[in-house]
Amino acid sequence: MLRVSSLTKRYKTGDEALRGVSFEVPAGQVVALIGPSGAGKSTLIRCINRLVNPTSGGIDLNGIEITHLGGRGLRRARRHMGMIFQEYALVERLTVMENVLSGRLGYVPFWRSFLRRFPQEDVDKAFALLERVGLSEQVDKRASALSGGQRQRVGIARALEQDPKLLLVDEPTASLDPKTARQIMRLICEVCRERNLPAIISLHDVPLAKMFADRIVGLRAGAIVFDGAPAELDTAMLTEIYGAEDWTQIHPDREAEAEPAPDDRHAREERMAGLT
Numbered sequence: 518m519l520r521v522s523s524l525t526k527r528y529k530t531g532d533e534a535l536r537g538v539s540f541e542v543p544a545g546q547v548v549a550l551i552g553p554s555g556a557g558k559s560t561l562i563r564c565i566n567r568l569v570n571p572t573s574g575g576i577d578l579n580g581i582e583i584t585h586l587g588g589r590g591l592r593r594a595r596r597h598m599g600m601i602f603q604e605y606a607l608v609e610r611l612t613v614m615e616n617v618l619s620g621r622l623g624y625v626p627f628w629r630s631f632l633r634r635f636p637q638e639d640v641d642k643a644f645a646l647l648e649r650v651g652l653s654e655q656v657d658k659r660a661s662a663l664s665g666g667q668r669q670r671v672g673i674a675r676a677l678e679q680d681p682k683l684l685l686v687d688e689p690t691a692s693l694d695p696k697t698a699r700q701i702m703r704l705i706c707e708v709c710r711e712r713n714l715p716a717i718i719s720l721h722d723v724p725l726a727k728m729f730a731d732r733i734v735g736l737r738a739g740a741i742v743f744d745g746a747p748a749e750l751d752t753a754m755l756t757e758i759y760g761a762e763d764w765t766q767i768h769p770d771r772e773a774e775a776e777p778a779p780d781d782r783h784a785r786e787e788r789m790a791g792l793t
């Protein structure tokens with residue numbers, strides 16, 4: 518369980534990026550974070566993993582208050598947060614397997630990682646994860662030889678290799694075509710369900726958020742203006758979140774796909790009812 522309370526962030530420039538944000542994410546819930554450019558989505562995700570220091574407020578992950586951690590305590594807390602990035606952040610010259618194993622770097626001693634000698638159980642886990650994300654045929658390929666969708670699958674496997682207690686995902690589909698974007702979102706949501714992992718996924722693509730997330734949090738000017746089920750997010754609410762910005766034009770090619778497929782909707786309803 519992640520609990521964010523009264524979180525504020527004022528940058529040195531005076532920008533108030535977060536103005537008292539509070540919400541909780543229970544185990545297994547996938548939350549899509551939406552909002553116009555500059556709303557504070559990245560700042561919120563970066564405060565949670567402490568790449569940015571919040572100005573005030575609290576962040577509690579499974580009973581550990583992480584806002585004031587430093588040094589070893591912060592490193593230990595970060596191990597429990599898997600990150601998935603828009604631009605994948607892979608090491609291009611390394612293989613798929615080596616990139617996935619880099620998810621263990623917070624756990625293994627430096628000399629072992631330097632010599633790339635990872636414990637066998639880490640290697641076995643990486644093989645299993647690569648099979649899960651559909652890359653068992655690409656294990657020895659260099660990252661530079663992969664497609665965008667394959668790279669993001671490596672990013673997902675790498676995040677899971679570190680045994681996270683929380684997934685933080687920043688615009689995972691922004692560099693992908695619409696079909697691949699749906700496959701990647703589906704995969705992220707499935708693995709969260711399988712592992713009972715809470716996740717926060719920032720997305721510009723509203724139809725994609727509605728299609729896959731269990732819950733949507735809408736940020737505007739650093740404050741939460743919507744927090745509810747995807748079905749509750751109607752045009753009036755979207756206009757409130759995005760203001761004058763015409764949100765339907767953000768990804769017009771995906772508008773026709775805004776309705777979830779029956780299977781997805783059924784699975785999401787079951788999950789929300791706590792049946793699965």
Ligand SMILES: Nc1ncnc2c1ncn2[C@@H]1O[C@H](COP(=O)(O)OP(=O)(O)OP(=O)(O)O)[C@@H](O)[C@H]1O
Pocket residue numbers: 528529530532533534552553554555556557558559560561
């Ligand atoms: N390093 C920084 N220094 C100063 N101000 C910043 C910094 N990073 C972000 N901001 C400001 O904080 C506010 C929120 O920015 P943030 O990047 O969190 O929004 P966002 O919702 O992620 O936007 P986008 O969707 O464009 O990525 C903006 O006003 C931005 O200019």
